[in-house]
């Protein structure tokens with residue numbers, strides 16, 4: 018893991034003090050609310066429906082046990098005993114008080130953490146594959162790139178007053194688990210024909226009101242030119258992105274309105290003019306950062322564990338857990354594990370302070386002290402010895418952290434929605450809870466297989482509904498909450514946007530509608546096709562038909578009542 | 579979460595009676611304009627039954643915002659319950675008035691009990 | 695309007711020319727003597743004696759400004775709102791174009807942006823008096839210095855963190 022040096026430390030400490038000053042100046046009237054708001058947002062502080070909300074950055078989703086323990090302390094001392102992991106690999110506290118925020122930021126700084134630029138019209142936390150460094154299909158580790166970008170983008174003097182927020186994601190694997198094509202900038206690490214390392218760069222992906230898939234503007238950028246090239250993109254966007262309408266201010270609209278070719282030309286022109294070598298990080302710096310992400314001291318182990326094999330035969334629960342939540346590791350004898358924060362009926366992504374503390378211990382004992390946060394609001398233990406799995410599983414169970422549903426129909430992504438969010442048009446979490454209850458049966462979930470459902474409580478799409486195999490968007494219609502359903506969205510390297518099935522429906526009808534769609538899939542599927550593969554082959558029509566059928570039946574039932 | 583705030587909720591028809599709701603600047607929780615000052619208990623909220631009082635209350639709210647006491651005050655159309663308490667008519671305002679639906683143990687509903 | 699530099703408040707030596715009529719008025723000593731001419735007006739009035747000040751929108755193209763770089767000693771870039779960051783990129787580009795005169799950010803900026811403005815190449819800000827009343831010059835000077843380190847090479851004075859690390863490594867290797 019990356020560790021702060023004296024400069025990082027000083028930077029974060031001074032930033033905390035700066036925010037303390039800003040709070041004081043807000044309270045004494047030097048800053049108006051309109052002026053203070055973007056300043057507090059750039060420090061992750063929102064004002065939500067019931068309270069302030071503080072969003073803490075978890076750079077590229079990597080946490081140490083020590084850090085998680087500190088988050089538990091903050092949750093307990095300054096919040097109501099829990100935190101919420103988000104779709105951008107961050108954590109949110111839902112109940113802090115403005116006057117306590119500087120103290121919370123100090124506690125974060127104590128463990129090399131911060132809330133810098135987790136919100137606001139600036140470059141946000143750079144996200145990466147949660148299996149970075151351990152995935153068997155990895156070409157190159159994206160974390161050094163993400164860390165370099167984290168540093169470079171932190172309080173960048175020129176790019177903190179952008180037209181709109183700006184999100185960067187990096188992946189280094191064949192299978193894209195970082196959803197790079199729906200980010201403002203997506204970086205895919207690759208090698209050119211000569212075998213030199215570099216990036217394929219896409220720009221202008223994004224969800225929200227106008228979802229778009231990013232366009233590749235550079236097939237190959239040599240690795241050491243990254244910062245200068247990103248600066249060129251940012252400068253073009255900062256100068257030319259629309260500021261007249263906040264719904265058209267994201268870079269995706271600029272790319273769309275200018276045309277990919279013209280946009281690319283402008284970036285290349287800017288890039289040609291700027292003095293790359295002065296902007297780029299020197300090789301030694303890149304290497305210094307990369308050294309922190311060197312593989313840990315693995316033990317030499319046989320690929321298969323006899324202990325685990327026997328335990329799996331004896332314990333069906335363990336067997337199921339490993340099958341569903343296990344992930345192939347680079348290193349023989351090791352496994353990466355998804356720890357689901359989606360127990361049936363729970364709040365997706367929520368974790369109690371007690372669980373955090375227990376899990377910090379677990380990570381220290383079983384995963385070299387490290388854990389990851391995924392964009393599907395789950396956690397990952399990246400370095401587990403297969404031999405340890407039986408004991409680890411038993412511990413996870415005592416803390417209600419052994420739900421074997423990673424990737425299944427009950428592993429639902431849901432944004433906070435109307436239960437917390439000031440922008441929401443409808444509830445999101447209760448919908449997830451009801452769907453999960455409907456499909457609670459293990460055998461049924463297993464039979465349905467992989468099915469990412471994603472729910473947003475408004476058009477801003479924090480729940481990534483556009484790229485859910487089934488997407489659910491909560492809106493307000495005629496003074497009621499109303500839910501639109503889409504199928505066919507995909508956030509991976511096959512990125513696609515979901516297609517709407519028909520008119521919106523009431524909250525209580527959502528689980529039934531999802532059941533109807535699942536039935537359609539089960540009857541249409543060929544061989545071992547997953548839900549999304551079936552939709553890709555059949556198109557949305559069969560699903561539209563069953564959805565229409567469901568609505569008709571419901572209308573008839575209501576008429577009869 | 580994209581933007582930080584959504585202005586008052588839309589309710590069809592008559593906007594009265596109404597109360598004024600805002601967020602406390604320091605604590606961030608929901609507060610209601612009372613007979614004097616602000617209250618955290620919506621049962622103690624001052625109720626405007628005519629436009630003139632509503633306008634006056636809105637102005638009072640804005641003045642409190644200008645004086646850095648509260649943030650984003652706005653008029654909330656309510657109905658009056660059997661026991662005479664104001665209850666917001668829009669589901670979003672109800673959420674603010676009561677607390678998160680998924681956590682009955684948190685927010686105003688936990689501090690001041692149900693509204694009947 | 696109040697002009698603030700890293701050294702503190704300064705008397706404004708420039709007088710904004712808003713109309714062709716203004717341009718004809720004799721330069722009094724009271725409100726600054728050098729004319730500050732909006733780019734759009736430059737073609738319509740008799741070109742003032744160099745050096746003068748040029749006032750540009752934050753959407754101005756470098757190509758439009760470049761021909762005047764030799765005859766102006768100050769360029770003021772408009773900030774229509776503090777949250778509109780286009781001026782920062784324009785400043786950066788003007789510096790790259792070789793402009794060595796004074797760069798001024800003109801509009802309702804806030805003290806919290808002072809350090810960023812300076813790092814992007816500005817020398818001073820010119821803020822409305824209403825803002826200066828709320829955020830007096832002292833706040834600007836304090837907020838300017840809240841951060842003593844920055845990561846970005848090529849911005850601001852002093853070495854970036856990356857450069858300082860390099861220097862430390864070289865020192866250690868010696």
Ligand code: SF4
Nearest residue numbers: 432438441474475479
């Ligand atoms: S999608 Fe909308 S409701 Fe959900 S968290 Fe984002 S802004 Fe809030």
